Amino acid sequence: GQQVMQIPQYQHVQEGEDFTTYCNSSTTLSNIQWYKQRPGGHPVFLIQLVKSGEVKKQKRLTFQFGEAKKNSSLHITATQTTDVGTYFCAGPSNNNDMRFGAGTRLTVKP
Amino acid sequence: DVKVTQSSRYLVKRTGEKVFLECVQDMDHENMFWYRQDPGLGLRLIYFSYDVKMKEKGDIPEGYSVSREKKERFSLILESASTNQTSMYLCASSWAAGTTGNTIYFGEGSWLTVV
Numbered sequence A: 001g002q003q004v005m006q007i008p009q010y011q012h013v014q015e016g017e018d019f020t021t022y023c024n025s026s027t028t029l030s031n032i033q034w035y036k037q038r039p040g041g042h043p044v045f046l047i048q049l050v051k052s053g054e055v056k057k058q059k060r061l062t063f064q065f066g067e068a069k070k071n072s073s074l075h076i077t078a079t080q081t082t083d084v085g086t087y088f089c090a091g092p093s094n095n096n097d098m099r100f101g102a103g104t105r106l107t108v109k110p
Numbered sequence B: 001d002v003k004v005t006q007s008s009r010y011l012v013k014r015t016g017e018k019v020f021l022e023c024v025q026d027m028d029h030e031n032m033f034w035y036r037q038d039p040g041l042g043l044r045l046i047y048f049s050y051d052v053k054m055k056e057k058g059d060i061p062e063g064y065s066v067s068r069e070k071k072e073r074f075s076l077i078l079e080s081a082s083t084n085q086t087s088m089y090l091c092a093s094s095w096a097a098g099t100t101g102n103t104i105y106f107g108e109g110s111w112l113t114v115v
Helices: none
Strands: A004-007 A010-014 A019-025 A032-037 A044-049 A055-058 A061-065 A071-076 A085-092 A098-100 A104-109 B004-006 B010-013 B019-021 B023-025 B031-038 B042-049 B065-070 B073-078 B087-094 B110-114
Touching (some): A004 A085, A010 A019, A019 A085, A019 A104, A032 A071, A044 A061, A071 A085, A085 B042, A098 B042, B004 B087, B010 B019, B023 B031, B023 B087, B042 B065, B042 B073, B073 B087
Parallel strands (some): A010 A104, B010 B110
Antiparallel strands (some): A019 A071, A061 A071, A085 A098, B019 B073, B031 B087, B065 B073
């Protein structure tokens, strides 16, 4: 079945450094979504990408959807301690449910 | 704001007990989901439902069942709890997903410990 793979599993950065997490699907995706889960919290929707090659920005966060619509990335410029959490990508399966990657847990050292 | 409410935040149950996890959403969403979250494994789909009385198995349905008698309520049932079901359980809901997808809204999570 459809799988969404996400790397790295963990990333520890110094405050001010950049951070990137990558998501790859075994099949072409109609869309991809990104979520953030703060420590002790629940996942919260960040953004959805639909078009091939699409790039969207939210302040210091840049989201990309690959040309083949099988991969995506989230890049954070100049991380802050408020960026701490686990970032998940998710894509629709053939059954129209959403399948999540394993997540990338980001820690930021002040 | 969409609200997904899970009835219990923390539970401790004994091996072999029957466990009910209740979830209610207030946005008239068609889709409802149950995930479990374990370190290093991300969010794994147990079951989802796209309509009342309808259910579909996710990736890890073994040992679980679900019930959706009303649109706003989706229950996860552990018929005979086992220690390997100790986990955090997340309920979620969304509008019916089309090819462009729809935002998933999560509840706060239920931490279940089986002893």
